[in-house]
Amino acid sequence: MGIFQNVVLRTLKRKIRELSGEKMPFIAGHKLLYSCNLRCSMCPFWRREDGKLLTLEEERKMMDSLVDLGVSYMGFEGGEPFLRRDLPEILRLSHSRFHTSLVTNGWMLKEKLNSVKDYLDYLFVSLDGVGETHDRLRGVRGSFSKAREGIEAASKVIPVSINSTITSENSSEAGMIVDLAEQLNVHVSFQIAYNYSAAEKMSPSAVTLKETIMKLLEMKKHGAPIVDSREYFESILSSWYNGVGWKCKPWLTINIDPQGRAVLPCYVLNEYTGSEKVWETDLRKTWNSMDWKVYENCNRCALSCYLEPSLFSWRNPGMVKERIIDNIASYVKI
Numbered sequence: 001m002g003i004f005q006n007v008v009l010r011t012l013k014r015k016i017r018e019l020s021g022e023k024m025p026f027i028a029g030h031k032l033l034y035s036c037n038l039r040c041s042m043c044p045f046w047r048r049e050d051g052k053l054l055t056l057e058e059e060r061k062m063m064d065s066l067v068d069l070g071v072s073y074m075g076f077e078g079g080e081p082f083l084r085r086d087l088p089e090i091l092r093l094s095h096s097r098f099h100t101s102l103v104t105n106g107w108m109l110k111e112k113l114n115s116v117k118d119y120l121d122y123l124f125v126s127l128d129g130v131g132e133t134h135d136r137l138r139g140v141r142g143s144f145s146k147a148r149e150g151i152e153a154a155s156k157v158i159p160v161s162i163n164s165t166i167t168s169e170n171s172s173e174a175g176m177i178v179d180l181a182e183q184l185n186v187h188v189s190f191q192i193a194y195n196y197s198a199a200e201k202m203s204p205s206a207v208t209l210k211e212t213i214m215k216l217l218e219m220k221k222h223g224a225p226i227v228d229s230r231e232y233f234e235s236i237l238s239s240w241y242n243g244v245g246w247k248c249k250p251w252l253t254i255n256i257d258p259q260g261r262a263v264l265p266c267y268v269l270n271e272y273t274g275s276e277k278v279w280e281t282d283l284r285k286t287w288n289s290m291d292w293k294v295y296e297n298c299n300r301c302a303l304s305c306y307l308e309p310s311l312f313s314w315r316n317p318g319m320v321k322e323r324i325i326d327n328i329a330s331y332v333k334i
């Protein structure tokens with residue numbers, strides 16, 4: 001049975017369980033390692049020790065547990081995933097089970113593209129500015145041109161999105177990043193910098209962030225290739241500026257650290273110190289013994305991996321088109 005049918009069947013199974021009140025994640029994010037070749041000032045991860053990473057067999061066990069749980073989308077990140085020599089094998093295992101995406105800083109992308117291109121449904125390449133701004137924020141000269149070369153090569157064979165974090169240092173370049181995405185014929189997705197305790201505090205000021213979000217919303221309305229939903233930007237404005245919060249559902253996303261442990265309730269509140277390895281625990285039981293209600297009104301971060309699924313509604317035709325129909329179309333194309 002093809003991956004598309006598998007994902008549809010898993011989604012139906014999860015929906016049936018949800019009818020009886022169970023909570024199940026359908027998106028997984030997995031940090032393959034913390035090590036990175038770049039040194040972004042707002043990033044807490046490259047500062048951490050990796051510890052013993054999962055073997056390929058452990059990665060497979062982890063993925064099988066996630067299939068049982070009903071996960072349909074798997075996103076790999078780091079650190080820099082291309083630093084793992086077994087990345088192609090890990091992606092191959094994932095691609096036969098899930099819709100598979102990867103976040104990379106793009107440094108090694110052009111050189112390693114052929115080894116991963118057949119196992120990826122979507123690729124995110126992080127860019128935090130154009131030219132010198134990106135190099136300064138990433139802490140390594142030449143990182144912009146390497147990422148750009150990688151995007152140009154990858155976008156010929158895989159759907160690609162630029163992934164950009166809005167900080168106090170680059171908010172004025174958000175429009176330039178959208179222009180760059182248009183020029184390179186790729187999408188662009190934005191995150192708002194979160195002030196982790198273990199990294200430089202770089203969230204934009206309230207006034208600057210509001211202006212930047214309004215500008216991006218306007219560009220999206222005029223057809224700019226911005227992946228974030230209109231509701232994503234509008235929810236941030238409503239909550240952080242008008243006191244009308246969104247209902248956070250962190251249980252829809254499971255994050256797994258480099259040791260294979262689920263990070264609960266979400267990686268912002270936990271800042272990545274997981275507990276048990278996912279294949280050695282009863283995830284359904286863990287998920288349904290959590291008191292998720294206490295996080296509903298948190299509204300502390302605007303990480304799209306949590307906020308976008310929290311906002312999704314079958315009653316919103318625009319979201320159903322962007323998130324479901326366009327995704328099905330991409331499977332059918334494959």
Ligand code: SF4
Binds near residue numbers: 040044046079105
């Ligand atoms: S490229 Fe990514 S993982 Fe590496 S330091 Fe920057 S934000 Fe962190």
Ligand code: SF4
Binds near residue numbers: 301
């Ligand atoms: S708003 Fe962010 S920090 Fe708060 S529970 Fe949701 S995902 Fe976690």
